[in-house]
Amino acid sequence: MKQLKILTAPLITISITSCALSPLPKIDPYVVSPIETGPNQYLIVARASDYAGGEPLIRQIALSKANKLCSQDNSHLQVMEIQNGRWSKGATIDVFFKCLTKIEKDIIFYESISSRYSTPKKETQIYKPKLIKEVRGEWFKYAETVSEDYYLLSSVYETKNKTREVWVLFDLKKSSKYGHGSIKVLYEHQCSSELIQGRTRALKSVSYDGPMGQGNVTQAIHSKNEWKKIQPFTMSSERQSIICN
The missing domain is CATH 3.10.20 (Ubiquitin-like (UB roll))
Known part of the structure; x- marks a missing residue:
């Protein structure tokens, strides 16, 4: 029995020493x-x-x-x-x-650049792009996604019906799947405090082949879409809070 104890002790020591010397595995990636x-x-x-x-x-x-x-x-x-x-x-x-x-995804898709290339069905007519050149004000970024940067024009116009109109610039990034260039859209907002949900609609849009509203005009549309309810946590909601408050 004494010999058995003497033989087993070195084996245990060697086993422990071997584990202590082995390096920890590296995680890659x-x-x-x-x-x-x-x-x-x-x-x-x-x-x-x-x-x-x-x-x-x-x-x-x-x-x-x-x-x-x-x-x-x-x-x-x-x-x-x-x-x-x-x-x-x-x-x-x-x-x-x-x-x-799904609702949030559908709302963002509705406001995506792809919808700006489709011609509205009601009250659609081509208008002169030179009207855009008369717009005055400073552009400032109010939102950003992987594909687009969103800018608002500092000049906000109040109509006789107490609605407010503002120009929005969609500047496409290189990663955008919608193409290249930029688009200006004139939005109208109902800012009444009596509304549970605000409402907005697009009035005009002009597409450019360059960034920030520069380059050649590729499409110009003048239309009055139906009023859309503004859903929370959307680009429209953010825009509404800026121009109405």
Whole structure:
């Protein structure tokens, strides 16, 4: 029995020493689970070495995680911003996103640039683009998405019917799937405090092949669409709060 104890002790010692010397496994790529940064606002941080696949790999993984989170509640992924970076051996990426309900998605799609290219069915006529050149004021950004920057003209006109009209500039980014250039749209808003929900409609739109309303005019439409109720947490809601308050 004494000999058995002497033989087993070195075996245990060797086993422990071997575990202590083995290095910890490295995680490559490394992706952090979605972090909630605000009401329905999330962030995913990821990194990977160039050897493992670099930026293309972590972009795919990060977007997949974001889509998986939104799909848990049958919501739809809306990527707000993607920031790329570098470290000594590879790439990093920060993905900012939201999870939209079907109603929110439909509202944003209604306000998307794609709807500006379609000709309204009612009271449509081509008007002279030179009217746009008479607009005076300063453009300032009030919202931003992955595909577009949204600008308001500082000059707001109040009509005899107590509604307010304001020009909005949709400046397309290179990542936009709707094409390139920019679009100016004249919106009319009902600002009455008696309304539970505000209302808005588009009056005119002019498309340009250059950024910030510059370049050649590719389309000019004068129309009076039907009034649309303004839903909360939309671009229309943000615009309404600026020009009516």
